[in-house]
Amino acid sequence: MTNTNADGALGTLGAPGQDTDVLVEVTDLAVHFPIKRGVLLDRTVGHVHAVDGVSLRIRRGETYGLVGESGCGKSTLGRALLRLERPTGGTVVFDGTDLSGMKGEPLRRMRSRMQMVFQDPLSSLDPRQSVEALLVEGMRAHGLDRDRETTAARLRELLAAVGLPISALRKYPHEFSGGQRQRIGIARALTVGPELIVADEPVSALDVSVQAQVVNLLEDLQGEFGLTYLVIAHDLAVVRHIADRVGVMYLGGLVEEASSDELYAEPRHPYTRALLSAVPVPDPVVEDQREQILLSGDLPSPASPPTGCRFHTRCPWRRPERCATERPELRTLTPGHRVACHYAEDIPAGALPPQDPA
Known part of the structure; x- marks a missing residue:
């Protein structure tokens, strides 16, 4: 895990692409979902302001933690960053490239550099496919499945990286424990060699005894593959352990952002103070x-x-x-x-x- 200096962690948000150390720059991002009503003809009667004017930067090699209550817009922000949700307004710049208006083949190629690890490993893995088929599918979609030997070597490398035996390739998701399934989900995200991984509540569906193992695995993989993380979570203890910087969301907006050490030592926003006061101390x-x-x-x-x-x-x-x-x-x-x-x-x-x- 890279410890980012707080003095240079953010600065003033300026024009996209000015700082080559910034991998992702989000400016005034908004995602509004229309509320439809009607029997024969749907009409829009309002909007859900899931994300409303968020600006942040994620630097190369760091782990940015995003926390807040359920329904505050954390997951929607992560999905909009990957263009899994179309933004209503604002911009998302990835490595100097504006993703806001991108679509079709250029967007598909860009997605090989950005991947997601989902909250529930069982529902995010196709139960009808073996682990080998799940891993090869992404490689094939991005033209990385060139020959059998190279693909087999890549699969062995990925399984070793996430701590699973080669025999796992022949099995199906239901044959694994929750922690092992999440390791498969992480391996699937790594198959295309991404630079950024958005981890949406990566350990919340796991037993407490397994959570630390997965968090440590994410840290090890970051050092091995040079990854940048956006970790979305409601568990403040997990974020404190893994994140270099932390952003706190409330009702679609970012209310506080600081280095992990500073935020937990001296929270300044009332909402952040309330969240931290609810965390039990042993x-x-x-x-x-x-x-x-x-x-x-x-x-x-x-x-x-x-x-x-x-x-x-x-x-x-x-x-x-x-x-x-x-x-x-x-x-x-x-x-x-x-x-x-x-x-x-x-x-x-x-x-x-x-x-x-x-």
């Missing part, structure tokens, strides 16, 4: 003394997001006169640390007392 003394933040209300619907700051309906430090009317920009507080909160400097210092939830 020390009863520390657990009893640390800050506990309880959020009021339910998560608003992305079909009708609140005006102003989207978190203000649940924020203990909200000030209605500003938070309900003005949406905060994702601004830089310290080098590499961006926060979308009007009062990010005042809350940790205690200059802004929390409001009564009622």
Whole structure:
């Protein structure tokens, strides 16, 4: 895992392609799904704002962690980055190439450089195909299955890399455990030699005893193949272990971004503080003394997001006169640390007392 210096982790988002160290640059990305109604003739009556104005950069060789509650738009962002979902607005630039308007054969060729590892390894693997057929399928689609000997050598290399025996090639997905199936999914993503892997909740469907093995495997593969990761997860402990930088999403937007060490040591956005306060600490003394933040209300619907700051309906430090009317920009507080909160400097210092939830 590459430890990115926080002083150079992001900077000001500028024109695409200016920094050759940046592999992926997302600018004002939006993904809105239409809400249809009607019996004979569908008509659009609204939109679900799954992703709404996200800007971030992922540098070569780093692991970028994306966290947030279910329904905040994490997975949609990852799929839009790979163009599995068509963006409504904004741009996605991969290694200097704008993917936003790309389609057909050029997009298919570009996808060999970007792959995805899905959350549920059983549903993402075709139960009718053997492991060999699953792995060869991607190679064949991108013209990498040139001859039998070369393909066989490549399959042996991949299975060894993910810790599976050669005999696994003849078996089918249902014959493996959950951890082994996820290793097959990782091997399938590696068959075409990608530079970027989007891992969508890669360990959430696995037993706790297996999660650490898969996380360690991802780290080992990153060093061996020079991979760049976007790891999407709701488990903050997993992200802390694997990520160099972390972005926190809430209701379609990025509310905080920092290096992993800085974010966990000094969260500045109220939502991030609330998420971290909910993570149990295996020390009863520390657990009893640390800050506990309880959020009021339910998560608003992305079909009708609140005006102003989207978190203000649940924020203990909200000030209605500003938070309900003005949406905060994702601004830089310290080098590499961006926060979308009007009062990010005042809350940790205690200059802004929390409001009564009622």
